[in-house]
Amino acid sequence: MRRSGSGLSWERGLLLACAGLVIVLTVSIIVFISTKGLATFLVNRVSPAEFLLSTEWAPDRPAEQGGPRVGGLPYILGSVAVSVLAVMVATPLGLSGAVFAVEVAPRWGQRVLQPALEMLAGIPSVVYGWMGLTVLVPFVREHAGGLGFSLLAGFLVLSVMVLPTIFTVSADSLRALPPDLKEAAYALGSTRWQTIRRVLLPAARSGIIAGVVLGLARAFGEALAVQMVIGNTRKIPTSLLDPVTTLTSAITMDMPYTVMGSLWNNVLWSMALLLLLMSCGFIVAIKLIARRGVKL
Amino acid sequence: MNARTADRVATALFWLGAILLVALLGGLLGYIVYHGGRHITWDFLTSPPETIRAGGGIGPQLFNSLYLLILSMAITVLIGLPAGIFLAEYARPGLVTEAVRFSIETLSSLPSIVVGLFGLLVFVVLTGWGYSLMAGALALTVINLPLIVRVSEEAIRSVPHDLREGSLALGASQWQTIWKVVMPCAFPGILTGVIIAAGRVFGEAAALLYTAGMSSPRLHFGLWNPAHPSSPLNPFRPAETLAVHIWKVNAEGLIPDLRRVGDGAAAVLVLVVLGFNLGARWLGRRIHRRLTAA
Numbered sequence: 001m002r003r004s005g006s007g008l009s010w011e012r013g014l015l016l017a018c019a020g021l022v023i024v025l026t027v028s029i030i031v032f033i034s035t036k037g038l039a040t041f042l043v044n045r046v047s048p049a050e051f052l053l054s055t056e057w058a059p060d061r062p063a064e065q066g067g068p069r070v071g072g073l074p075y076i077l078g079s080v081a082v083s084v085l086a087v088m089v090a091t092p093l094g095l096s097g098a099v100f101a102v103e104v105a106p107r108w109g110q111r112v113l114q115p116a117l118e119m120l121a122g123i124p125s126v127v128y129g130w131m132g133l134t135v136l137v138p139f140v141r142e143h144a145g146g147l148g149f150s151l152l153a154g155f156l157v158l159s160v161m162v163l164p165t166i167f168t169v170s171a172d173s174l175r176a177l178p179p180d181l182k183e184a185a186y187a188l189g190s191t192r193w194q195t196i197r198r199v200l201l202p203a204a205r206s207g208i209i210a211g212v213v214l215g216l217a218r219a220f221g222e223a224l225a226v227q228m229v230i231g232n233t234r235k236i237p238t239s240l241l242d243p244v245t246t247l248t249s250a251i252t253m254d255m256p257y258t259v260m261g262s263l264w265n266n267v268l269w270s271m272a273l274l275l276l277l278m279s280c281g282f283i284v285a286i287k288l289i290a291r292r293g294v295k296l
Numbered sequence: 297m298n299a300r301t302a303d304r305v306a307t308a309l310f311w312l313g314a315i316l317l318v319a320l321l322g323g324l325l326g327y328i329v330y331h332g333g334r335h336i337t338w339d340f341l342t343s344p345p346e347t348i349r350a351g352g353g354i355g356p357q358l359f360n361s362l363y364l365l366i367l368s369m370a371i372t373v374l375i376g377l378p379a380g381i382f383l384a385e386y387a388r389p390g391l392v393t394e395a396v397r398f399s400i401e402t403l404s405s406l407p408s409i410v411v412g413l414f415g416l417l418v419f420v421v422l423t424g425w426g427y428s429l430m431a432g433a434l435a436l437t438v439i440n441l442p443l444i445v446r447v448s449e450e451a452i453r454s455v456p457h458d459l460r461e462g463s464l465a466l467g468a469s470q471w472q473t474i475w476k477v478v479m480p481c482a483f484p485g486i487l488t489g490v491i492i493a494a495g496r497v498f499g500e501a502a503a504l505l506y507t508a509g510m511s512s513p514r515l516h517f518g519l520w521n522p523a524h525p526s527s528p529l530n531p532f533r534p535a536e537t538l539a540v541h542i543w544k545v546n547a548e549g550l551i552p553d554l555r556r557v558g559d560g561a562a563a564v565l566v567l568v569v570l571g572f573n574l575g576a577r578w579l580g581r582r583i584h585r586r587l588t589a590a
Binding site: 118119 | 299300302303305306307309310311313314316317318320321324325327328375376377378379381382383385386387392395396398399400401402403405406407408409410411413414417418421438441442445471492495496498499500501502505506539540542543546555558559562565566569570572573577
């Protein structure tokens with residue numbers, strides 16, 4: 001290949017500028033959200049411990065009555081609860097779907113299941129929210145009790161939404177396994193189930209875990225679908241039928257009603273910062289898992 | 297239970313799981329399209345929404361969604377495609393390449409509401425545009441950029457190396473080779489990616505709440521001067537999209553026929569996204585067949 005490309009020609013400069021823009025964008029997102037999100041702690045002097053660990057929430061209580069208090073724990077716990085439960089429901093289904101598509105019925109899997117899951121991923125999240133609201137919430141109210149707006153409705157809606165992620169990543173990692181593994185297991189006289197359970201699933205483990213973490217990340221950051229069905233009540237749930245609230249839902253609900261620069265508004269930005277940090281944390285976790293997988 | 301029975305049971309369970317998944321999708325799509333489809337009429341698709349009375353349509357919202365889609369995809373491709381070309385053709389392992397890859401990964405995992413808030417800060421407040429189509433389009437660009445960069449990089453990488461060497465051997469420069477030989481070959485793959493991204497743009501709502509806004513000014517269709525404040529084409533006016541509309545009519549709950557508007561709009565949304573997906577799939581298959589037959 002000609003080496004003239006190594007100089008800084010105009011077209012190379014243009015392409016580099018566009019690639020550079022991607023970096024600039026990422027850095028500015030991190031900088032802007034951090035600046036706004038840290039104001040709670042740097043300007044309003046709220047201790048991070050109060051934000052992360054306290055359940056007392058009264059952002060507009062005057063100082064003489066002992067306020068304001070901005071304990072974010074109910075929001076954090078709500079987010080953790082809906083996303084963890086969603087992943088617990090979606091993982092067995094998504095993983096068994098992936099094994100089915102790759103090992104049990106490859107043709108049928110490829111022609112029906114894969115496109116079906118891709119379409120599931122394509123359905124917009126407000127539509128999931130709308131379906132949850134008009135079908136699932138009344139169903140829960142009539143058959144399980146309570147208001148219907150609940151942790152249960154929230155994680156069921158989310159579990160359908162993260163299914164495609166878990167399915168796709170698991171299927172990809174199963175497909176990437178060297179065929180020798182399977183052949184060796186069959187040559188030893190294993191049944192298909194034994195091969196899947198004792199050889200293929202353990203070998204694809206790091207990929208599968210990465211898929212589950214990715215699903216968890218999706219669930220954690222999902223906003224509108226969750227907000228529409230969970231009831232948005234700021235309390236720590238004691239049963240699946242209790243209404244809850246999440247970080248994303250608090251941002252969605254309160255952002256338009258708070259004044260920029262006020263403590264209440266700043267706390268919402270801190271919640272956004274927390275979401276940002278969590279999503280970075282999830283990427284790092286996936287990277288670590290992938291690295292461990294290579295060594296195996 | 298001996299190994300053979302266990303195998304049979306497991307197989308049966310896998311089939312059951314797969315059937316459950318397909319039934320879930322079928323049930324969901326069937327329900328949305330059946331329930332909402334009845335409400336889709338020409339009038340519903342073209343008339344403006346009502347704020348407190350029954351009988352409103354989704355005309356401006358549908359228009360806004362499509363306009364936003366075009367605006368945002370244009371910007372995304374304009375930045376993403378060159379970045380993809382850079383990664384596939386020019387980038388050498390090093391700090392810059394590492395940083396671009398890390399950025400793409402970070403961007404693609406960001407919750408869309410965080411992107412919306414960033415848009416509020418930068419594209420709405422800092423630029424002084426206020427809630428506007430442009431702010432919404434830029435927020436959507438942030439969401440779709442990683443997908444477009446990755447798709448273009450992959451499509452360009454999968455072009456056989458011989459083609460490049462042949463072109464270079466004939467004395468073409470690297471840039472001529474990319475532009476005249478590699479890009480035409482990579483085009484179908486890139487187009488498929490763009491269509492899928494377009495489907496995502498159409499359904500996105502969380503990132504638009506605080507960038508494109510939750511209301512539309514009174515639009516005068518027929519007024520096509522983009523600088524006029526009530527022209528539908530003005531990119532600096534607030535614009536409520538279809539997906540945002542579903543969320544908002546429900547959150548406000550002021551219209552009596554909420555259910556009809558929500559069901560109808562959800563069906564339109566799903567049908568359009570489905571159309572995009574099937575279109576991309578069809579196009580991909582068609583092009584694949586033509587390339588392999590040639």
